[in-house]
Amino acid sequence: MGCTKNPVGCLCASLFYLEIHMNTQHQHQTQTTASAAAAEYFDSVMYARAYINEVKLVESRKGAKPYCAINASVIEAGADGNKIYRTIDLIVRGKPAKEVLQRFRSQWPADRTKREQKPWLADVNIGSIRVESFRKRDGSTAAVLKGRLLNIRALRIGQETAHGDFVENTPHPVFVAPCYINEIRPDKGRMKVSALDGLISAPEYFNINLEYDGNATIAELLAMGICPKGYQHRAENPKVFAVLEIGSLEAVVFTPKGSEPKAYAKGTLQGIRFLKADGQVIVGGEEAAAA
Numbered sequence: 001m002g003c004t005k006n007p008v009g010c011l012c013a014s015l016f017y018l019e020i021h022m023n024t025q026h027q028h029q030t031q032t033t034a035s036a037a038a039a040e041y042f043d044s045v046m047y048a049r050a051y052i053n054e055v056k057l058v059e060s061r062k063g064a065k066p067y068c069a070i071n072a073s074v075i076e077a078g079a080d081g082n083k084i085y086r087t088i089d090l091i092v093r094g095k096p097a098k099e100v101l102q103r104f105r106s107q108w109p110a111d112r113t114k115r116e117q118k119p120w121l122a123d124v125n126i127g128s129i130r131v132e133s134f135r136k137r138d139g140s141t142a143a144v145l146k147g148r149l150l151n152i153r154a155l156r157i158g159q160e161t162a163h164g165d166f167v168e169n170t171p172h173p174v175f176v177a178p179c180y181i182n183e184i185r186p187d188k189g190r191m192k193v194s195a196l197d198g199l200i201s202a203p204e205y206f207n208i209n210l211e212y213d214g215n216a217t218i219a220e221l222l223a224m225g226i227c228p229k230g231y232q233h234r235a236e237n238p239k240v241f242a243v244l245e246i247g248s249l250e251a252v253v254f255t256p257k258g259s260e261p262k263a264y265a266k267g268t269l270q271g272i273r274f275l276k277a278d279g280q281v282i283v284g285g286e287e288a289a290a291a
Helices: 007-027 033-038 095-103 216-223 286-290
Strands: 045-058 067-077 083-092 120-135 141-157 160-163 174-185 190-199 204-211 240-254 262-277 280-283
Touching: 083 095, 083 120, 083 240, 095 141, 120 190, 120 204, 120 240, 120 262, 141 262, 174 204, 174 216, 174 262, 190 240, 204 240, 216 262, 216 280
Parallel strands: 083 141, 204 262
Antiparallel strands: 045 067, 045 120, 045 174, 067 083, 120 141, 141 160, 141 240, 174 190, 174 240, 190 204, 240 262, 262 280
16 A cells, blocks of 8 residues: 555644634635635645546445445556556545446446446546555566545546546646655656645655656755755655656556566646745745645
8 A cells, every 4th residue: 555654754744734724714814614624634635637537336334324435547647648647446436426426327337347338438536546466367566556536627428528527638637746755866867755635633655656757846956955865864864845746657566576566656847836945945836835
């Protein structure tokens, strides 16, 4: 599973995020109760277009209501123009998503293994993303993304737009997340981050390996001598908090030497909305950090 605890990152990022929202509340005295409640949570959300392959109700533990589960394929345009499909398993949690699904319940795709005559294509918001490993029928280990479906912004069933405004061009999926940067490897052009999700006071961490591809802000950090060297150096590491835009997010399997296969997440750094290192804001401001 991709969610882990990181006490040092939790302390640094939580205190900083609370500081931002406390300042925002002071400046905007008319802020609503709902907005104040939202300030207590980290929001890590993927915005993507996906085929919804299967929708079903799953019986939960005795006495609990069934929950709605979805198998979907996130779509991304590859460099060669061909489309890439990445499987993600979802539990429906957001009220907007539930309302859309209820409206079209009679048309739910029922079997992910069969091609629907009227396929469901949707623009979605997905939160609480993580990775899990599973055993395939041939005995090998694979990995899959999992998350919570928060919203269906637009839905096309077959050739008909059933909900929202559906643009023709496939948007690039992007995962926007407040992150703690744990390690930068300039020799590899890679970095390791922990995306924060849930309560600010006790967040979950979703670890991701990123290719940063010569990002100018990361280059600036390195020129300033700011280079986190991994969790084992957490005591002396600079504290770097950022709101990142991450593309090409996928679940993969890695087999450590002499150990069992493990699932992990990887992606590419697409942009930096906000970054603060050891108290110094390098990119953005309060609005960017809260976006």
